[in-house]
Amino acid sequence: MRIINAQYVKGVSSVRQVEHSGDVPEVSFIGRSNVGKSSLINALVAQRVARTSSRPGATRIINIYNVAYESQGKRGGMVFSDFPGFGYAKVSRAMALGWQEMIEGYLAGNDRIKAIVWLLDVRREFDGLDEMMFEWLVSKELPFSPILTKVDKENQGNIARKVRSFEKFFPGRKAILFSARTGIGKKELLTYIEKAV
Numbered sequence: 001m002r003i004i005n006a007q008y009v010k011g012v013s014s015v016r017q018v019e020h021s022g023d024v025p026e027v028s029f030i031g032r033s034n035v036g037k038s039s040l041i042n043a044l045v046a047q048r049v050a051r052t053s054s055r056p057g058a059t060r061i062i063n064i065y066n067v068a069y070e071s072q073g074k075r076g077g078m079v080f081s082d083f084p085g086f087g088y089a090k091v092s093r094a095m096a097l098g099w100q101e102m103i104e105g106y107l108a109g110n111d112r113i114k115a116i117v118w119l120l121d122v123r124r125e126f127d128g129l130d131e132m133m134f135e136w137l138v139s140k141e142l143p144f145s146p147i148l149t150k151v152d153k154e155n156q157g158n159i160a161r162k163v164r165s166f167e168k169f170f171p172g173r174k175a176i177l178f179s180a181r182t183g184i185g186k187k188e189l190l191t192y193i194e195k196a197v
C-alpha cells in the first residue's frame with residue numbers, strides 16, 4: 001500500500017458528527033497522551049497533516065483525515081481518526097471520564113472502523129491502564145494492532161526486553177516496533193492497514 005495524500009477534514013467529539021460517504025473504511029489511532037499518535041500518522045502519510053505537540057494532552061477532539069491510497073494498482077480512500085491521548089494525569093477525574101466515554105463511544109459505535117492502531121511507548125513499563133485498554137478492546141472484539149513506538153530512543157537490549165514483557169502482559173499479541181523518526185515499522189504497519197481495509 002502506498003499513501004498518495006491526506007487531507008484534514010475536521011475535529012469531532014462523537015461518531016454522530018462524522019458523515020463519511022458510503023462505507024469508506026476507517027482506521028483509528030489511539031494511545032496514551034504524548035505517545036506519538038499524530039507523529040505516526042504524519043510518518044505514514046509522509047506529510048505534516050496531523051498536529052503534534054510537546055504539550056501532553058493538547059488534543060481534545062478526534063481529528064478526522066481523508067486519505068487516498070494505492071494498493072495493487074488500484075486507488076482507494078480511507079479515513080484516519082487521530083484520538084486524544086488518554087491517561088493524562090493533569091486533567092480532572094471528571095474530564096478524564098468524559099474523554100473515556102467519548103473515546104469508547106466512538107470506537108464501539110462505529111462499524112466503519114476496520115483497524116485500531118494502539119500505540120504504546122517502548123520506554124514505559126506497562127501498567128493497569130494499558131491492561132484495561134487491552135481488555136476493553138478484546139471484550140468489544142475490535143480489530144487492533146499494538147505498536148511499540150519511539151524505538152529510536154531506546155537501545156536494542158531494552159527493546160528486546162520490552163517485547164518479552166509485552167508478550168507476557170498481552171498474551172497472543174504481537175507488537176509492531178515503530179519509530180516516526182527513522183521510519184522503522186512503517187512498511188509493516190501499512191501492510192496491516194492494507195489487509196484491514
Ligand SMILES: Nc1nc2c(ncn2[C@@H]2O[C@H](COP(=O)(O)OP(=O)(O)OP(=O)(O)O)[C@@H](O)[C@H]2O)c(=O)[nH]1
Nearest residue numbers: 033034035036037038039052053057059085150180
Ligand atoms: N524520538 C521520537 N520522538 C517521537 C516519536 N513519535 C513522537 N515523538 C515525539 O513525541 C512528542 C509527542 O508526539 P505526538 O505525535 O504529538 O503525540 P500524540 O500521541 O499525538 O500526543 P497527544 O495528541 O497530545 O496525545 C513530540 O515531541 C514528538 O516529536 C518517535 O518515534 N521518536
Ligand SMILES: [Mg+2]
Nearest residue numbers: 037038051059
Ligand atoms: Mg496528537
